[in-house]
Amino acid sequence: MLTGKQKRFLRSQAHHLDAIFQIGKGGMNDGIVRHVLDAIETRELMKISVLNNCLEEPKDLAEELAKSTKSELVQVIGRTIILYKESKDHKQIELPKA
Known part of the structure; x- marks a missing residue:
């Protein structure tokens, strides 16, 4: 579980990143989960954008x-x-201590 301080640090690091994946009309599926797993292992921190045509709420996704x-x-x-x-x-990424 991340502390508030760690989340603030990660948000500042993510500010300059571009979204790697887009979730569209099809919503989330096993393929997206598999690709995110592979990418997050090498990157640690990533952005994903939810397109306007996606029917699910971004928070739920x-x-x-x-x-x-x-x-x-x-x-x-x-x-x-x-x-x-x-x-x-x-x-x-070296997270700040709590």
């Missing part, structure tokens, strides 16, 4: 995606989801 990828939900702002998961092999 974010919680479901975080749960299925075993990652931490940092923030949902508008239609953008920010996820974090500490990498086993490609550790890049």
Whole structure:
């Protein structure tokens, strides 16, 4: 579980990132979960955008995606989801202590 200080730090790091994946009309499926799992292992922090034609709410998608990828939900702002998961092999981000 991330502390408020750690979430603020991760939000500042994610500010400059571009969204890697887009969730559209089809909603979330196993393919998206698999790709997010692969990408988050190497990147640790990532943005995902939810397109306007997606029928599901971004907040619901974010919680479901975080749960299925075993990652931490940092923030949902508008239609953008920010996820974090500490990498086993490609550790890049050093979180501040609580």
